Amino acid sequence: MTELVLGPREAGAVDARLAQAALLDLAMEEAGAAVAAAARNYPDGPVLLLAGGGANGGDALVAARHLHVQGREVTVLAAPPTHELARLNRRRLRAVGVSIRFLTPEAVQRFARGAALLVDGLLGTGFRPPLRPPLATLIEAVNAAGCPVLSIDLPSGLDALSAEAPLPAVQADSTVTLMGWKPALLFGTAAARAGRVTLAPLTVPPGWVHEAALAGRPADAEVGALLPRRQPDAHKGTAGHVWVLGGHPGTTGAPAMTGVGALRAGAGLVSVHSLADIPLVMPELMIRRHRSWASAFSTMESQRPDAVVVGMGLGPQAAEVARRVLSWEVPTVLDADALQPELAGLGHASCLWTPHPGEAARLLNTSTAELTRHPLDAARALQQRLGGVVVFKGGPSVVAHEGGLSVARGGHPGMASAGMGDTLSGVLGALLGQGLLPWAAAVAGVRLHARAGERAAATHGYGLSASDVAQELGGAWRDLRGPS
Numbered sequence: 001m002t003e004l005v006l007g008p009r010e011a012g013a014v015d016a017r018l019a020q021a022a023l024l025d026l027a028m029e030e031a032g033a034a035v036a037a038a039a040r041n042y043p044d045g046p047v048l049l050l051a052g053g054g055a056n057g058g059d060a061l062v063a064a065r066h067l068h069v070q071g072r073e074v075t076v077l078a079a080p081p082t083h084e085l086a087r088l089n090r091r092r093l094r095a096v097g098v099s100i101r102f103l104t105p106e107a108v109q110r111f112a113r114g115a116a117l118l119v120d121g122l123l124g125t126g127f128r129p130p131l132r133p134p135l136a137t138l139i140e141a142v143n144a145a146g147c148p149v150l151s152i153d154l155p156s157g158l159d160a161l162s163a164e165a166p167l168p169a170v171q172a173d174s175t176v177t178l179m180g181w182k183p184a185l186l187f188g189t190a191a192a193r194a195g196r197v198t199l200a201p202l203t204v205p206p207g208w209v210h211e212a213a214l215a216g217r218p219a220d221a222e223v224g225a226l227l228p229r230r231q232p233d234a235h236k237g238t239a240g241h242v243w244v245l246g247g248h249p250g251t252t253g254a255p256a257m258t259g260v261g262a263l264r265a266g267a268g269l270v271s272v273h274s275l276a277d278i279p280l281v282m283p284e285l286m287i288r289r290h291r292s293w294a295s296a297f298s299t300m301e302s303q304r305p306d307a308v309v310v311g312m313g314l315g316p317q318a319a320e321v322a323r324r325v326l327s328w329e330v331p332t333v334l335d336a337d338a339l340q341p342e343l344a345g346l347g348h349a350s351c352l353w354t355p356h357p358g359e360a361a362r363l364l365n366t367s368t369a370e371l372t373r374h375p376l377d378a379a380r381a382l383q384q385r386l387g388g389v390v391v392f393k394g395g396p397s398v399v400a401h402e403g404g405l406s407v408a409r410g411g412h413p414g415m416a417s418a419g420m421g422d423t424l425s426g427v428l429g430a431l432l433g434q435g436l437l438p439w440a441a442a443v444a445g446v447r448l449h450a451r452a453g454e455r456a457a458a459t460h461g462y463g464l465s466a467s468d469v470a471q472e473l474g475g476a477w478r479d480l481r482g483p484s
């Protein structure tokens with residue numbers, strides 16, 4: 001018999017593969033344990049676990065073992081394994097005395113009848129659309145099962161990177177997602193398929209988390225810690241003077257809404273500069289009407305605000321006005337009409353750009369449908385094009401800066417109404433004016449605005465207006481920051 005002798009390079013490669021396999025085994029064990037723990041949130045009773053052939057199915061097999069050793073009745077239906085660790089975890093499951101049945105739609109239907117919970121481990125991030133027929137029938141059987149469904153990593157049938165939910169896809173009651181938030185769990189019709197999502201951070205090297213799943217999703221306590229804290233002897237001069245530049249005959253409400261948003265988010269002084277008659281919706285706003293932007297800028301020359309918000313309802317001169325404002329190099333929010341392609345790259349590090357999908361499509365010369373299908377990619381592309389910090393607005397909004405992405409929590413569909421973005425730009429201006437860095441102002445501002453929307457929706461539902469949201473900003477601040 002010849003003895004196999006490995007040179008140092010081959011031995012190194014074998015060691016690296018073994019280390020990788022051990023890490024993946026550990027990660028799958030953690031994933032299965034997290035799923036078993038989440039299953040305990042459902043009422044007692046038999047659990048039906050469905051395992052596909054890949055590693056997502058492997059997670060389900062591990063979960064079945066954990067539930068079984070904890071004394072829970074389990075039924076396991078599994079496809080033939082294609083992944084090495086799915087194979088290994090089949091053997092481990094059998095070794096603790098659990099039998100594995102063949103996965104068919106008929107078996108799903110039969111065993112779901114008495115189940116308290118169905119665990120969906122059919123397809124995870126390895127799924128590549130379009131769905132092949134045997135899986136489509138299985139997914140339809142899951143959706144007809146009549147018991148609660150918990151999906152592993154993401155509901156089977158969803159493409160992890162897309163906000164669209166093709167049919168059929170599993171409709172889950174809850175999802176335990178692994179390592180990081182996938183775009184499908186955050187946006188659009190896909191997110192609606194996932195139910196309540198919890199994140200199980202696994203012990204894996206950072207490089208294993210897919211780039212698209214790297215977006216942060218700060219909890220309210222983290223956001224609250226970003227909000228500025230005031231000294232007891234604070235006065236209006238220390239709380240930031242925000243200038244709002246906007247309005248045009250016919251679009252005079254927009255800058256007024258921005259001014260209100262800024263006041264309600266704690267700005268010490270708010271001046272609204274316009275060529276039009278801006279409605280005095282709050283007497284605390286200082287309205288400055290100018291004859292022309294040239295004369296406005298000449299009167300402004302001797303002073304500088306702590307932050308500027310430019311663009312709301314500003315009309316055809318918006319790019320020119322914004323260009324001038326950018327030359328001041330003070331913290332600036334560019335919104336609405338100031339979001340012009342010709343300004344891309346002309347900003348400075350303290351610029352915050354706030355496009356909604358329509359404005360983003362104009363900036364990137366693409367379609368809104370393409371951007372809303374992949375909101376993380378859209379936010380990243382906008383940041384690369386514009387520089388500074390970008391808030392790509394939506395339900396939910398994405399904040400992008402050079403170092404990463406953050407997706408806001410919460411908000412309410414009732415916020416899809418006019419003036420809501422104007423209010424947000426005021427909030428962002430106020431936070432910049434109170435000294436927050438643009439990234440922190442964006443992350444804190446979008447969550448503050450979304451939280452105010454949730455509060456306003458509790459009273460007004462889909463009938464809520466931007467003014468209702470502005471009124472709730474103080475309460476939202478308290479919710480995030482605590483009383484102080």
Ligand SMILES: NC(=O)C1=CN([C@@H]2O[C@H](COP(=O)(O)OP(=O)(O)OC[C@H]3O[C@@H](n4cnc5c(N)ncnc54)[C@H](OP(=O)(O)O)[C@@H]3O)[C@@H](O)[C@H]2O)[C@@H](O)CC1
Pocket residue numbers: 024027028031052053054055056057058059082083122123124125126127128129130131132135152153154178202204208
């Ligand atoms: N990465 C990590 O660190 C960790 C990852 N983990 C877990 O791994 C999961 C990813 O596992 P994965 O890559 O094995 O793929 P997975 O989602 O099981 O899908 C493969 C199966 O789907 C099938 N299939 C594919 N397309 C199809 C189609 N169109 N129509 C029908 N079938 C289709 C494909 O069939 P095949 O093409 O081989 O015939 C194969 O059977 C991830 O979501 C997480 O749960 C955790 O364990 C923790 C650590």
Ligand SMILES: Nc1ncnc2c1ncn2[C@@H]1O[C@H](COP(=O)(O)OP(=O)(O)O)[C@@H](O)[C@H]1O
Pocket residue numbers: 356393394395396397410411412413414415416417418419420421422423424449450
């Ligand atoms: N379904 C939703 N869920 C959460 N927030 C939403 C939703 N719809 C809209 N919003 C928020 O409302 C604002 C709308 O902004 P925008 O479209 O610019 O409004 P406008 O131009 O009327 O001022 C954004 O901040 C967005 O995040």
